[in-house]
Amino acid sequence: MLVVGSFQIATELEQVLALLENTGIGRDRIMAVPMDIDETNDALEPIQSRDRKAGGFETGMACATALSVIGTSRGFIWPWGPIICGIISAIIGFGLGLLLHAIISQARGGRPRKPARLPEVTVLIRCQPDSVEAVRRLLWQHQAISVGVVRRQDT
């Protein structure tokens, strides 16, 4: 029988494969396939288009730092003092950065949000009918996203 599991890339995935090997299911009966979860893994994509896009947090931090320098300086003459003015301007800057990022990514046609856990690796395990349940349980215990069994006797 064939047990199929999908996993997120994680140390747990290596653990489950190491455990399977130690319980006598050899590497000749296991296959792990790393899956592309993003079409930009395309090897033919031109190099220039692969500059990193600045994320919301990054834009926020950049704007927070800029405004905080000005706010701290102005704080020496503003009534609330440099510390409070610095903190408030940093928070306002962070908010402005997030807003700016949201507007820009909206204008560029924002990509849909991905779920937190993606099936990044598919594992195929050929095993005897009496060990199917044990293997299935082992996969679930190691944070498998989904597990399926092909119950077909061909030997």
Added chain:
Amino acid sequence: MTRTTAIRRPQTFITANGITMLTRHNPYVILWWSASFPGFGHFVLNMYLRGTLLSVGEVITNTLAHVNEAMVLSFCGQFEQAKAVIDPTWTYGYLMIYFWAMYDSYRSASEVNKLTRLAELENAPIRPFHISRWCLQYIEIKKPRVAAICSLIFPGLGQLYNHRLDLGFWGMMWWWIYIGKSHLYDGVLALINGNLRYSTAVLNPHWLLFMPSVLGGAIYHAHLQAGDHNRLFRLEQRQYMTNRYQEADIERIWKGE
């Protein structure tokens, strides 16, 4: 298929001190961090030696030229005083190095992006683990938010969270210097006790003005690097899976023995 064993561009280098890696950047963001604090753009690019020396140079020449005091006075509209406080002996060199650091980090970011892509296509084996007399180092899944919070509470801790020992302790040492010279925490304590006038008076503008950039830069760097570690972990595990678990006979997997 012929395979050459010589690696042209490794994607990572792991030592007791941490992981240095080739990774993609946004050149404009790098440019901004160099403007915020010369050397910080280079830190983000994993060019640690350049970053360290440029940032030390920034602190020394800024202090000699009184740039930060002039900035505070300018932002407060006191331009005559700003002109009086700045020391022309050190200002020209300060400005040239400041702009050069911005230019160099921008230029390097674009080039590093191309090299990163080439290294990805070459896909040289990534070493995920280092064990030696002084240290244990490994690539793991990290939480960028936790890294950011670590550097928010004390710059350098986020870098330690990312297992970057030199920059972590270096950043902490400098934050201690800024605390000592700026009297920031004395000011905060005075604020908590409701003594606003004393709080403003006790602060040293020159040393205080380094702090927003250092704090912001440390948070940004920790957040970004934690994400880069996760990318690296994925690349390495993909390599491992492909090498170790794809030797099985596909017919045997499908049909059984």
